[in-house]
Structures are given as C-alpha cells and as structure tokens.
Amino acid sequence: MRKSYAIISLFLLLSVLFPGCGGDKPEVFRAGVIGENEFDPEVWGKVFPLQYESWLKTEEPKPSDLSMYRRGWDKDKIVYDKLSEMPYLALLFNGWGFGVEYNEPRGHHYAVIDQIDIDPSRTKPGGVCLACKNPMHKSLTEKNGMNYLTASFDSALKMMPEKIQKLGPSCIDCHKPSDMGMRINKTHLENGLKVLGKNEFTRQEQRMLACAQCHITYFVPRNPDKTVAGDVTLPWTGAKWGSISIEGIIKDLLTDTKRIEWKQKITGFDMPFIRHPEFELFTKGSTHFNAGLSCPDCHMPYRRSGSYKISVHDVTSPVKQDFVACAQCHTDKADWLRKQVFTTQERTASMQNRAGYAVATVAKLFEMVNENQAKGKKIDQGLYAKAKDAYMQGYLRLNFISAENSMGFHNPTETARILSDSTAFANKAEAMLRQALTSAGVSVPEKINLELGKYLTNRGIHKRNFVPGQEFKDPYGTQDYFTPKDVKGL
Numbered sequence: 438m439r440k441s442y443a444i445i446s447l448f449l450l451l452s453v454l455f456p457g458c459g460g461d462k463p464e465v466f467r468a469g470v471i472g473e474n475e476f477d478p479e480v481w482g483k484v485f486p487l488q489y490e491s492w493l494k495t496e497e498p499k500p501s502d503l504s505m506y507r508r509g510w511d512k513d514k515i516v517y518d519k520l521s522e523m524p525y526l527a528l529l530f531n532g533w534g535f536g537v538e539y540n541e542p543r544g545h546h547y548a549v550i551d552q553i554d555i556d557p558s559r560t561k562p563g564g565v566c567l568a569c570k571n572p573m574h575k576s577l578t579e580k581n582g583m584n585y586l587t588a589s590f591d592s593a594l595k596m597m598p599e600k601i602q603k604l605g606p607s608c609i610d611c612h613k614p615s616d617m618g619m620r621i622n623k624t625h626l627e628n629g630l631k632v633l634g635k636n637e638f639t640r641q642e643q644r645m646l647a648c649a650q651c652h653i654t655y656f657v658p659r660n661p662d663k664t665v666a667g668d669v670t671l672p673w674t675g676a677k678w679g680s681i682s683i684e685g686i687i688k689d690l691l692t693d694t695k696r697i698e699w700k701q702k703i704t705g706f707d708m709p710f711i712r713h714p715e716f717e718l719f720t721k722g723s724t725h726f727n728a729g730l731s732c733p734d735c736h737m738p739y740r741r742s743g744s745y746k747i748s749v750h751d752v753t754s755p756v757k758q759d760f761v762a763c764a765q766c767h768t769d770k771a772d773w774l775r776k777q778v779f780t781t782q783e784r785t786a787s788m789q790n791r792a793g794y795a796v797a798t799v800a801k802l803f804e805m806v807n808e809n810q811a812k813g814k815k816i817d818q819g820l821y822a823k824a825k826d827a828y829m830q831g832y833l834r835l836n837f838i839s840a841e842n843s844m845g846f847h848n849p850t851e852t853a854r855i856l857s858d859s860t861a862f863a864n865k866a867e868a869m870l871r872q873a874l875t876s877a878g879v880s881v882p883e884k885i886n887l888e889l890g891k892y893l894t895n896r897g898i899h900k901r902n903f904v905p906g907q908e909f910k911d912p913y914g915t916q917d918y919f920t921p922k923d924v925k926g927l
C-alpha cells in the first residue's frame with residue numbers, strides 16, 4: 438500500500454501543479470472538419486476513427502462472471518432483471534412500468550434500442566422519455582415543444598431522420614466539434630447547474646458533467662391527471678455543487694403535485710420516483726470525489742491504440758475491464774482492488790436487503806390498514822398520517838440507493854448512512870401501524886407475508902418471471918432472520 442499512496446500523492450501533486458490538465462491528456466489526432474450541428478457519429482468517426490471505433494464497441498457484450506452485482510449483457514447474453522435481483526422492489530413498484538419490466542443497464546449503444554424493446558408501460562409518457570437517451574432531444578424540444586414531449590414514443594422518434602432515431606449517447610452530446618472540448622447537450626442539466634449556482638468548471642468537472650447529463654435523478658413533471666407537463670427536471674432545490682443530499686432531494690420531491698408520477702398500488706399513495714443518481718451519490722463527499730476524480734477516470738481509461746493514446750469510449754464497468762482504470766493511481770494488483778470493490782458491494786447488498794424488506798413490510802401493513810378502514814374499522818388518522826410520512830422517508834431512501842448503479846462503491850459511507858436511515862424510518866412506520874391496527878381492535882400477525890410471488894409472476898408483454906439465481910441475497914445471511922422464505926412468499 439505504501440507505494441500506492443506515493444503514486445496517488447504524485448498524481449494529486451501533478452494535478453495541483455498543472456490544474457486543468459488532470460494528468461496526462463492524449464494528443465488529439467484530427468483529419469478533417471465537423472459541422473456545428475452534426476448528429477451522425479459516423480461523420481465524426483471519419484475525423485476521429487479511433488474514438489469512433491471504441492464508441493461502437495458499447496454494442497458488444499462484455500466478459501461474463503467478472504462483475505458480481507452488475508451482470509447484464511455479458512457474453513452469456515442474459516438480460517438481468519432488477520426485480521428478480523431485488524424482489525421487494527416488485528411489490529413496491531407495483532402499479533406502473535418499473536414494476537413490470539426493469540432491467541440491468543447495458544452499453545450506450547442500446548440506450549434507445551432497449552426503450553423500443555421494453556414493455557410499453559415504460560415509455561408511456563412519450564417523447565419526454567428520450568431526454569436521457571437521444572442526442573436530438575434538446576433540439577426537438579426547442580423546435581416542437583410539448584408536441585414533441587407528449588407525442589407517443591414512436592411518433593417522437595419519427596420526428597428525427599431515420600439514422601438518428603436509434604442513437605444513444607453520441608459525440609455531439611459530449612463534444613464541441615470545433616475543438617473537441619467538452620460540452621453538454623441537455624437543458625435539464627443546464628437548469629440544474631443554475632440551481633446549484635455554479636457556472637465555471639475545471640476540466641475534471643467538465644469531464645464529469647458529460648456523464649451527469651444522464652446519470653442523475655430527474656422527474657417527469659406531471660399534470661394532476663399524471664399526463665406529461667414538461668421536460669424532465671432535476672429535484673435539486675437548495676443543493677450545492679458537491680452536496681446534493683438525499684434529504685434535499687426528498688424535500689424537493691414532496692413539495693408539489695408536479696412531482697407525483699404514479700400511484701403505488703399496494704398502499705394507494707401518490708408517489709414521486711428516483712432514477713439512477715450516480716452523479717449525486719458520487720459527488721456527496723466520496724473519497725474519490727474529494728480526491729478530485731471524475732467519472733471518466735474510472736469508466737474511460739486511457740489506452741494505447743497504435744501510436745496514439747485515446748480515452749476508451751467503450752464505457753462500461755471497470756470491473757469488466759479488469760481494473761485497468763484504477764491502475765493509473767493504485768499500484769495494487771487487480772485481485773486486491775476486486776476484493777475492495779466486492780466487499781463494499783456485499784456490505785451494501787446486506788444493508789439494502791434490510792431496508793428493502795423493512796419498507797416492503799410497511800407497504801403490506803398499509804394494505805391491511807386500508808382494507809380494515811374500508812370494512813369500517815376506526816383507524817387513528819393522526820397516527821396514520823405520521824406513519825405515512827415515515828414510510829415516504831424510508832421508501833425514497835431505498836429508491837435512491839437501489840436505483841444507483843454502483844452497489845455502494847461510488848460512496849460507501851454515504852450509502853450505508855442512507856440505507857440505515859431507510860430501515861430506521863420503516864421500523865418506526867411499522868410500529869405506528871401496528872399500534873393503529875391494535876387500537877382499532879384488529880389483531881396483527883407477528884409475521885407479515887409479503888406474497889412476493891404475486892408481484893413477480895407473468896409481468897407485461899414479455900411475461901417476465903422471478904429468476905431465483907439472479908437474486909441479490911444477503912451475503913451474510915442475516916436477512917433470513919427477518920424475512921424467512923415463508924414470509925417472502927416466493
């Protein structure tokens with residue numbers, strides 16, 4: 438480890454001595470000119486063939502069995518089902534698209550293709566769904582406004598030239614064609630950065646913003662009848678750069694009905710939703726963020742290609758690239774790094790099991806309370822309201838971490854904090870609901886059967902079912918005490 442620290446210190450010293458250089462920047466090889474509004478990566482590829490070739494590789498499956506928690510579109514060609522991985526989510530998301538089909542992410546090539554393939558309940562909002570996928574989203578929103586945003590998903594795609602329709606993250610999203618410097622191509626992030634009050638960025642920060650265009654949480658603003666009311670928006674009210682907290686996000690999401698996107702079937706509650714908050718979790722004081730890293734440092738390592746050094750554009754898990762990205766700072770062997778990553782992820786999986794099942798149990802108790810109310814039992818409304826508040830706090834924290842794609846690695850201590858708070862809120866809500874039921878003369882069983890099989894079977898047009906081998910079980914076995922097999926109902 439000594440040697441490793443020395444190298445890391447040298448890297449950090451170099452970044453201080455040469456601010457804005459972020460270490461060793463590859464020389465840009467250029468063989469032509471690209472138009473200001475060129476969407477077609479093939480045209481960019483004529484000028485930058487090495488990066489283009491690397492970018493095309495996001496289509497290819499990655500080596501199987503390297504990653505522990507981010508399997509999916511590997512050489513086994515299995516599309517992994519997040520609802521089988523985290524079965525409590527099937528119960529909690531029941532009532533809308535995410536409870537029907539919710540898959541592990543795969544390479545950028547598939548961003549739009551997967552939307553076309555997925556159960557149609559997931560793309561019901563229409564054009565607005567293309568915000569974090571297609572490079573033409575911004576220009577079509579500027580040109581056609583609500584006509585594009587609320588158009589059916591298919592009609593929205595047809596507003597683009599055929600060649601652009603199936604494009605995911607593309608050169609024009611991240612680069613200015615004039616000098617290949619970084620740019621952003623998403624109005625929601627421009628607005629989000631205004632909320633953060635930040636308008637000057639170092640090169641490292643710009644490299645991170647390229648990814649923050651999509652790897653952030655947002656909501657699709659809704660009218661009271663839940664139809665789409667505008668382009669996606671970031672729930673960052675009150676946040677600062679480097680401190681977008683889960684507490685702030687929850688506060689923002691619970692402020693008004695525009696943020697209410699769906700009705701949770703089991704509780705009957707109107708709910709907001711949290712999506713892939715990689716940027717938010719990473720920048721909330723993680724060790725690597727504090728050390729000045731940005732996403733491409735781990736996800737787009739430099740690699741030699743002939744006589745040139747390029748940033749790998751085949752963006753994927755560093756675990757599936759055998760930790761080459763980490764080696765520029767950590768001289769430790771890949772085995773050591775793998776062990777660090779997996780240990781962090783296993784601890785997260787254990788804590789997430791605890792939170793997930795605690796929140797799901799409360800949802801089931803609300804179902805019981807609502808049924809008893811409908812039968813005329815008098816439930817203490819003050820207690821009910823308090824339990825609902827605690828439930829929302831627990832649920833949204835679980836939603837945040839389960840939607841984040843690193844299984845804790847991006848920020849292990851913050852992840853642990855959020856999950857333990859989630860469990861604590863859920864336990865509090867459970868106690869209040871048990872009291873409310875008991876006072877109303879309803880006897881509550883010690884074990885609440887979650888009936889997970891009911892929510893996991895025969896889902897959507899693809900008739901998805903629970904796949905036992907994909908489940909993220911508690912690696913320490915502790916969860917079996919809280920939710921043994923018969924309680925899970927699987």
Ligand code: HEC
Nearest residue numbers: 542543544547548551569606647648650651732736753754
């Ligand atoms: C325009 C939106 C967009 C941008 C910009 C973007 N991503 Fe993605 N990313 C996605 C989507 C969408 C997926 C999932 C695609 C799918 O599953 O079909 C994804 C998937 C991924 C994956 C999983 C790949 C795999 O092999 O499983 C990684 C890792 C990733 N992105 C990292 C990054 C990094 C790092 C950046 C910045 C350099 C970035 N992304 C920029 C939208 C984006």
Ligand code: HEC
Nearest residue numbers: 504507648652715716719725730731732735754756842843
């Ligand atoms: C210090 C290195 C590091 C940094 C910096 C980093 N990541 Fe990651 N990221 C990882 C590791 C390790 C994983 C876990 C991969 C696995 O388990 O296979 C991961 C997982 C992911 C995944 C899921 C990958 C998959 O295959 O599904 C996405 C998406 C992602 N990161 C995006 C980002 C974004 C966006 C940023 C910046 C805000 C970022 N990462 C910063 C190391 C890093």
Ligand code: HEC
Nearest residue numbers: 463478481485488489492606607608611644647733747748
């Ligand atoms: C998701 C964002 C993203 C997309 C999409 C993307 N790039 Fe990049 N690209 C980057 C980042 C980040 C760097 C590193 C920039 C830096 O360090 O200043 C980079 C660097 C480059 C460089 C500079 C040399 C190097 O390799 O570091 C070239 C040239 C380049 N990209 C070309 C392309 C081309 C061509 C495409 C489309 C086929 C493309 N990029 C798509 C993010 C992206």
Ligand code: HEC
Nearest residue numbers: 445448724728730734735755762763765766767774777778
């Ligand atoms: C650009 C340099 C850089 C890269 C790339 C990098 N790291 Fe680090 N890493 C650091 C620094 C700096 C620290 C903090 C060292 C310290 O103070 O202990 C650190 C700390 C760590 C720690 C201890 C974390 C903690 O929270 O205590 C682990 C584990 C780790 N890195 C794993 C990885 C893995 C895995 C990758 C690749 C996916 C990676 N790092 C990529 C610079 C880097």
